[in-house]
Amino acid sequence: MTILITGFIFIVDLNTNSTVAVAGIYTVVILYSWLLPGKYTSLYTAILCTVLMVIAAIQNDEMADKTDNLSGMNMGISLVVIWTSVTLVFIAKNSFSALENINQQLSEKSAELLEKVMELDIQQEELFANKRNLEILNEDLVVKNRELERFTSIASHDLQEPLRTIGNMTQLISTRYYANIDDQGKKILDYVTAATNRMTMLIKGLLDFSRIGVKRVIQNVDCQNVVQTLIIDLDTLLKTSQSKVIFNELPIVMGNPIELRILFQNLISNAIKFKKKDVPAIIELTAKDQIKHVEFCIKDNGIGIDQSNFEKIFLIFQRLHKIEQYEGIGLGLAYCRKVVELHGGKIWVNSTIGVGTSFYFTLKKSL
Template identity: 50%
Template sequence: TIDSKGRIQSWNRGAADLFGYSSEEILEQHITTIMPNRYLEKFYRELESFLAMGMNTIVGKTMELDCVSKDQTVFPSEVSIGSWEVNGKYYFCGIIRDISNRREVEKAMHNYNRQLETQNRELEQFAYIASHDLQEPLRTVTNYTQLLQSKYSDQLDELGNKSMHYISDATNRMRQLIKGLLDYSRIGRNRELRRLNCNLILDNVIDDLGGIVKESKACIEINQLPEIKGNEMELRLLFQNLITNAIKFRKKQSVPQIKIWAEEEESYLNFHVKDNGIGIAHEHVDKIFIIFQRLKSRREYEGTGIGLAHCRKIVESHGGKIWVESEPDEGSVFHFTMPNQSK
């Protein structure tokens, strides 16, 4: 507490701990003792204005100011100032809180955001390189391989034709990998979010997958799902990847049985995609979400190994998380959450 002349009148234990002065040392000292010099002119101006006309920009407000401790350490603080009048004399009470830790967190967050911005720029640069510089030599290899196969296949022996086939397959796989990387880099960059009907999205996805659904005779059961706020193209890709995997990794001589349902919690929506496929060993349930991670050989199951990495990035960019529960030969249940924004 200070009086109208700026002299300190009361000093509690919290202030003593914060500034290092005991009550005996600080009482009747001027408040400017614990202020940086740059605040002095403003302090006197505000005090004079308040006492003369009741006008101020600090009394009754909370501000962030620097303070000075006994050892001359300057630290950031949050200051709230109130006033009252007793027998025609004004007194001012200040509540001061050290916010050094908060400032450190804010600084760390600022540096982290700057790093993210740098990484995003590098990612965009990579996407440009991948879409142009890397694909151009692939197109050249593909064109010359096709030319050789069309004009000289009858002059090549069995090993030569088989080599051409291997080259063609390898360039196609490389093209798919580059496309997968490009798609992965784009996830989360388009932040156009709107309320979406999940059942309608799944209807469209199943229409798009009509060929493999029909070929595999898959039975897909979809319960009534809640609406969510999200990016439509990304959510379509999420459901498409989960359903495609459920069909792809089915047991031999088995008809895929897929069930999709959701539960609404207070702060999030919990979605489930269950299948009766080959399942996943416990030691691999985390690996499957890593980009280009394959648990089965390409000869057994086609693909680039990027689909579930897409799923994780999509879910996390929407503020959720994804995981799987599975047993070998017993099928899998993929779970993912989304924020419940209906409340």
């Protein structure tokens, strides 16, 4: 179609002397070429129109007449009109192409945004379901806590009462009839008495363990004062065992003062209990300030712990040594782990047999 129109204009141009008017018609063709496919279609059309216009001018002797300034001016204006049109069409076509690219990008972004919105809707539904599950778990936890409280009440009365009876009977037998019992009977009676006392200690320890975290108050706790008071209370044990506790300035943390005292007391008491034979225990307390918490370290020069038992020692009623070697019921470090976890921290150990042990735990900073 463009070629037919251009040919028609060329025929008109051959039969007229109005070059500027013909250039205007050529401009229409150039504008129409914008609609045709191809990036340089308008440019090729302009070259074709220019060539045809020059041929028509030669045929009309406009270029041959050197003295006709008006004809030369008409020819120059015609070329300016044609190439100005080409320039404008080229700029418009590039701008239109850029707008199409932008529109395509916006469409892609809209599709991505829609996909994100759909994902957020799915996540919101999952969050709502998780929230509901959490509410159900919280309700179950309340029920379990009530059951635990009832168990604690039963253990503190019904379970201890038979033990008290057994303990009283064995004590009565020992007081009145111990001299009349043979050696085998005395040995059996001693076993029963020791087992009764040990069972009483286990039940009491279990009760104390279950009560940790009940009706607790969180406040700023000065660890320096806690440890200083604890050292005074342990003065007799420290002097008897020739042990020494070294600590510098300890920070203030968020926590429950009673529970934190239990934490420090159990770790320091363990360091004293598991010291090397005939070697005074040297216990060092340090605190390292982290971004959101404080990392404490209680280091000793005791007998050490095998690496295979690093996790086991924090479990309830777990002992690494016989009762004849070291007294206790295996609850001290379980207490420590529960206290630290209730305070939002973690506790771990690093130890070498025969060298010593370092207990690390983290507590939240004070407000």
